[in-house]
Amino acid sequence: MQFALVNEDRCPPTPNVIGKCIGCGQEMIAKCGEIKIWHWSHKGKRKCDPWWEPETAWHREWKECFPADWREVIQWSAAGEKHIADVRNASGLVIEFQHSAISTQERTAREAFYENLIWVVDGTRLKYDISRFDRGSHDLRGAGRPGYFMTHWPSDYFPKSWIGCSKPVFFDFGGHDDDPDTRSPKAARGNLWCLLPESVDGQAVIAKLERCEFLDAAHRAAQSFPPHTILLEIAHAIAEHREAERRAEAQYLQRLRVQNSGRGRLRFFSK
Ligand SMILES: [Zn+2]
CATH class of the missing domain: 3.40.1350 (Trna Endonuclease; Chain: A, domain 1)
Structure with missing residues (x-):
């Protein structure tokens, strides 16, 4: 851990200083080596939070x-x-x-x-x-x-x-x-x-x-x-997009129907 209590103050690890765990109150040793980052460690193997x-x-x-x-x-x-x-x-x-x-x-x-x-x-x-x-x-x-x-x-x-x-x-x-x-x-x-x-x-x-x-x-x-909120907004945007596509398709089909019926009439008059 980065903090332990030293004289009731939250302190970072300092060489040769003993602290108290902020979680369980047990003794903490300051580990101030060259390989791992400086940290406090419970004395012995115990740790108070399994997470x-x-x-x-x-x-x-x-x-x-x-x-x-x-x-x-x-x-x-x-x-x-x-x-x-x-x-x-x-x-x-x-x-x-x-x-x-x-x-x-x-x-x-x-x-x-x-x-x-x-x-x-x-x-x-x-x-x-x-x-x-x-x-x-x-x-x-x-x-x-x-x-x-x-x-x-x-x-x-x-x-x-x-x-x-x-x-x-x-x-x-x-x-x-x-x-x-x-x-x-x-x-x-x-x-x-x-x-x-x-x-x-x-x-x-x-x-x-x-x-x-x-x-x-x-x-x-x-x-x-x-x-x-974000998911609702996206769901709403997708629903709107689908509705716009559906309207565009309906308009396209309507245009086709009009064109086809127009052609039918032309054929009728040309006879
Ligand atoms: Zn602890």
Whole structure:
């Protein structure tokens, strides 16, 4: 973790300092080595939140885009269950940054626990994740709204384990500057690709956001990405488009009928 209590203040890890866990109050050791990022670790092997994953430079870079008191925030459920949210903004929106693989069971549990949640997923974890997206992203079909796309086959673009979430999932294919394993071109760092929950007309909806746009929205609103509103708007636009097509086809058929009946009359008079 990035913070532990030292004399009741939230502090970053400092060599040879002992802290207390903000979650469980147990002793925390500051790990300040040269290989892993500096972090606090529970003394011994225990960890107090089973959902907590070891932090990478990718996590840390993202979390540091937000004010310190929004990071590593304890959240309680009405039943007394508690977890540590990676980031919770002033309006209560929780952002979970996920690098490791996650089981469907845990993903679903976290989505239920943090009701107002968005995921940010490290899209560079597996080599195939990037190449699959690179291949697919060139022929994404527009959804009639700038920056939005639709597909019948979201698993052609994104890892299967993230299909069918009940919360928006933002894929970050940009990797991390200091990570020697980052296989993604630097140009990919500019955008995030969001798979929205639910579907429209049987198709998944994908949104493309610039990183700065995402950060701006995540800082501002309680529900920064109102997926239901967006999906309703897209569904409405599709219905309107279909209605316009239907009208155009009806007009075309009507014109044909008029032309044909006109020809009939001409044949009649020419006899
Ligand atoms: Zn703890």
